[in-house]
Amino acid sequence: MGRILTIKDVEAAVRGGSVFACGGGGWAAHGRELGSMAVTIGRPELVSMDEVPDDAWIATAAAIGAPGGLTDWEMLGMDYVKAVQLVQDALGQPIHGLIIGQNGMSSTLNGWLPSAVLGTKVIDAVGDLRAHPTGDMGSLGLANSPQQMIQSAVGGKRASNSYIELLVRGATAKVSPILRKASDMSGGFIASCRNPVPASYVRSHAALGGISMALALGEAIIAAQGAGGSAVVDAICKQTGGSIIGSGKVVRNTLKYTNEAFDIGVIEVGAGTGKCVIHVMNEHMAVEDAHGKRIASYPDVITTLDTDGNPVSAGNVREGMEILIFHVHKNLIPLSSSVTDPSVYPQVEQALGINLSHYALAATTAAA
Incomplete structure (x- = not known):
């Protein structure tokens, strides 16, 4: 029912x-x-x-x-x-x-x-x-x-x-x-x-x-809130099977609105060997480490959280803010046939100047 x-x-x-x-x-x-x-x-x-x-x-x-x-x-x-x-x-x-x-x-x-x-x-x-x-x-x-x-x-x-x-x-x-x-x-x-x-x-x-996955995650977040930010972050990771792949102060956010109704830019987090760069086109589409190596990529879940575990939208990420980068591997989520449609990637890849399709179209195997 x-x-x-x-x-x-x-x-x-x-x-x-x-x-x-x-x-x-x-x-x-x-x-x-x-x-x-x-x-x-x-x-x-x-x-x-x-x-x-x-x-x-x-x-x-x-x-x-x-x-x-x-x-x-x-x-x-x-x-x-x-x-x-x-x-x-x-x-x-x-x-x-x-x-x-x-x-x-x-x-x-x-x-x-x-x-x-x-x-x-x-x-x-x-x-x-x-x-x-x-x-x-x-x-x-x-x-x-x-x-x-x-x-x-x-x-x-x-x-x-x-x-x-x-x-x-x-x-x-x-x-x-x-x-x-x-x-x-x-x-x-x-x-x-x-x-x-x-x-x-x-x-x-x-x-x-x-939808029920989003509701269950929300219920887990609400249940954890009384115990503080780290408990909320732990609840998010436990409910989804995800993890925190980067954290630190926001160094810059270059997001700009385009007349195609997109917000496009990069968000740089942390410094030195802990630096991460997030590629944004409305949403967080990819993350690279300090060496330029891709550590998360669409259709993975990639979310910026504040230290209380609250998601921060790309347009609200400010320089100097302490954030966490949350990640769920694509193998842990249900994927639609849109993800395996090669025609959806060129527009986004051109706007961002990076490749997304190699990873997105690769066969799904058990998460490492």
Whole structure:
């Protein structure tokens, strides 16, 4: 049976989602707002893929943009609902449930409000367990598909007449950049609903159980909080099988917002032999040690934590701040077919100037 999500689950989703946000993935305050509204005005229901008929339509609820605090955006809860309605109307059939493209500070809760208002199920599956910079990276392997898809975007700063409603049809690779441009024009952060597909496709291509993993991690964090920061960090590591691979004072953060709605730059942590460099494109995508050796790389989970164990988004990492670099190897997490789609990497590799695909596309073996 499905699980009715409650106010207690909101905080757990935000806390766990914030770790899987990998330095991006929205805003904690926005997540709390979305979740609180959802469980107040309705009864959002989390269901596993086992409970969904093969022919049911499932779409992806997502927020698009660069939520690093560098832009003036406005997104209301009902923008997520409107985005789903636009796609449902265009599809001409009911959308049974929503998955999310990625976990994050707010994105873990992207499907909750439409569930409360429209009755769509919150599907316990994600396009990517961790957050990532492009929609293609959470598109369940559809990024290079010639198949016509439906995508919508809704949101924007009303006071500056930046509010946009958009519905597009076309191959994912052609229409996804349109939604990202709409995000930039609306103020840098916009709600979307995209790529309705049959449940049978989701079952074989998504990272299953991704929402309940975020909830379980959040519950572990909340349980450890009374014992202090090191207990929280230990709880995060124990729950995920992850570890701290670097720590120290932030030496520099070169993050800049681009008009493609990305935050791009590097974060340098520590000095001497303990130095680490984090490559950022909205999220933390790779870490190199003092010798330039890659020690973590997408789709691994890579998250900056403060000394109290709180995730710090890339845009909030400041020079002089003491941070920890948390890492979970890709072999310890469910991976979607997006991760093994070579077409999703060139745009990100070009923006960062590093290779990601060699590691991401290498066969998954037992973690060392």
